[in-house]
Every structure is written in structure tokens, then in C-alpha cells.
Amino acid sequence: MRLMRPLLVVRFLTALLGVAVCLPAASADAATRKSSAAHRTSTAKKKPAYSAAASNSRKSRLAHARAAVRAREQARLRSLQALQEAMTPRYKTDATGAQVPDVRAAAAIIFNPVTGQVLYEENSQDKRSIASITKVMTALVFMEDNPDLNTELTIERSDTYAASTTYLKANDKITAGELLHLLLIASDNGAARALARTSHGGSAQFVERMNEKAIELGLQNTSFADPSGLNPDNVSSAFDLSHLITFAASDDRIASIMRTPTYTVLTNRRAIQIHSTNHLVMSGDVDVMGGKTGFISKAGYCVATLLRLPQGNPVAVVVLGARSNNGRFWETRHLFNWLTEKAGNLLGKEELVK
Secondary structure (H helix, E strand, C coil): CCCHHHHHHHHHHHHHHHHHHHHHHHHHHHHHHHHHHHHHHHHHHHCCCCCHHHHHHHHHHHHHHHHHHHHHHHHHHHHHHHHHHHHCCCEEECCCCCEEECCCCCEEEEEECCCCEEEEEECCCCCEECHHHHHHHHHHHHHCCCCCCCCEEECCHHHHCCCCCCCCCCCCEEEHHHHHHHHHHCCCHHHHHHHHHHCCCHHHHHHHHHHHHHHHCCCCCCECCCCCCCCCCCEECHHHHHHHHHHHHCCHHHHHHHCCCEEEEECCCCEEEEECCCHHHHHCCCCEEEEEEEEECCCEEEEEEEEECCCCCEEEEEEEEECCHHHHHHHHHHHHHHHHHHHHHHCCCCCCCC
8 A cells, every 4th residue: 555655646736737737728719719719809890880971982983984085085986987988088179170189278278489389278378376487487597597407595584485296404505507497397386485585676676677577478368466375366378378388398408307316306405306297208208309397276286298299299287276286287287198199280291290
């Protein structure tokens, strides 16, 4: 019996030790379960209650987003439809029974500068605002002084203020030649103002000289109020502009710039990459001898060009008050293509360049 007692003592102590080890673990598990339950309770308390106002707000935002997507898609489809319409030539029958172009623009003309003959016209004598086609006369009057195009000029705040389209900044230093490229390629209004301001007599006298030049060229429906074309009081007619673009294109200092699709303008502070606003020059699908675009809301989309027919003859094509930017160039193409097909009859075989 005495030999059994130590063994019993050992077993008793072992059992006590097992209980001691299990108690902390059980306490820890209980604490963990209690903490998890508390967390779930806390989370449940933080979850916001349903709000009709918030739900309606979300529905409204979603509806607006869907409406915006539909509006963009409808605008894209309208733009595509307008382009397809502009790309399709229209024809009508004139008083003689001949089929002639039916332009969508407000006015248009095809003028033969060799004979002075009007080959096609639609409201060609109507006096209309001409926007940046004005810059053709600006270039002519500026070049009449035979200026040194390497002369460096400083741009002033008045040149760029409310200029709408300009790459220039006050205190830029730039040559007159670079300004001429900005004027005729990128249709830069700041460049037009700077050229007029730095010419002899200043801006006011420059505009007077523009009007005197119009009289000299016999442009009876033409008058100018500013050198850029931003002023809607700059007016002319398709007939007058066919003569103006023909005369300007005879000066290669001007014509060569009007034919340039892209150019890098250099100032004292940076290089400026510019592209022609004339899509006919950019595309190269028509032989452009000279041309200028114009747009303000009162004028609509305008373009005056001197083009060379495949037969070699020059013709002036002017489109005023077109409905869209692309529209003015497609109208010009349609008129050009129609004349190309009819050249033998309209120009006379003796006039065709051999």
C-alpha cells in the first residue's frame, strides 16, 4: 500500500496541472468569442439605415449619366449624318435646262481669272461678313511695304487680348516672316493685329489702307473694320473674293505660305507647330494655288481658293456661309469636280492649257 501512495500523488498532481493549462485557453476562447460578438454588434450599429432620399439621389445620378451617354451618341450620329450629307453633291436644273450644282452654302462662285468669266454662281453679289478671309487683304497690304521679313517684333498685350485664336503671348519676340506664316496658315488673330500695329501709320491707318486697296482692286462690295476678321463688319461678296484670292495668289511670297500644310514657328521662347486651317491644303486631293478660310458666327463657314484644274487652268472657287467646317470644303470639291467634268464645254477648248 505504501508503494501505491507516491503513484497516486503523481497522478493527482498531473490532473491538477492539466486543469491549470486548460483554464487559460478556455478563458481566451471565451474572450475571443465575446470580442467577435461585440464587433458584429458594433458593425450592425454602424450600418446606415435605408434612406429614400439617398436612393432617389442615386437613381437621379444614374438617369443623368444614361441621358448624357444617349446625348453624346445622338450628337455623334447627327455629326456623321451631316458629314455624309456634305459629302454628297446636289444638283438642280438652271433656266437653260442644264444640270448645275445646288450648293447648301449661302453663296458661292466659280470664276475664270483668265477670261473674267463667271462659270457658276449662287448669290455671288450678296454682301456678307467674311471673317478671317480678311487676312488675305491684311497680308497684301503688309507686303506692299516690301518689309524685311527678318525684322524682329515684340508682341504686346493688345495683340493677344480677346484674340480668340492665337498662339502668341505678350512679350514674345518674333520675326515679321513668322507672323506672316501664323496669319495665313493658322489664321492667328494676334499675328494680324501685330502686323497692322507695326506697319507704318499703325493699326488705324492700316485698316484705311486695306479699304483703299479694295477700291484699287475694284472690290465694290468689300470693306474692312479690322485686320483679323473678328469684326463682323468686315464684309465682301463671293464675286469680290474670287478676284481678291486670284490677285493675292499672284504674289508667291503670299501664295507659297497659303499652300503650306504644316510649319514650325519660332519665337525667342519656344517653337510652335501649326497646321493649315484649309483642309484642301492638308488633304492634298486638290491642287491649291492659294486659299484662306474664315469663320465667325455671323459669317458661317467660309473659304476662298484659287485651284488648278487637271487640265491646267486656274479657277477661283469661293464658298460663303456653309453650314459646317467640313461642309465648306466638300462644297468646294463638288464645284471643282463639276467644273472638271464640264471644262471642255465651259472653258472652251481654245482656253485649255496644253
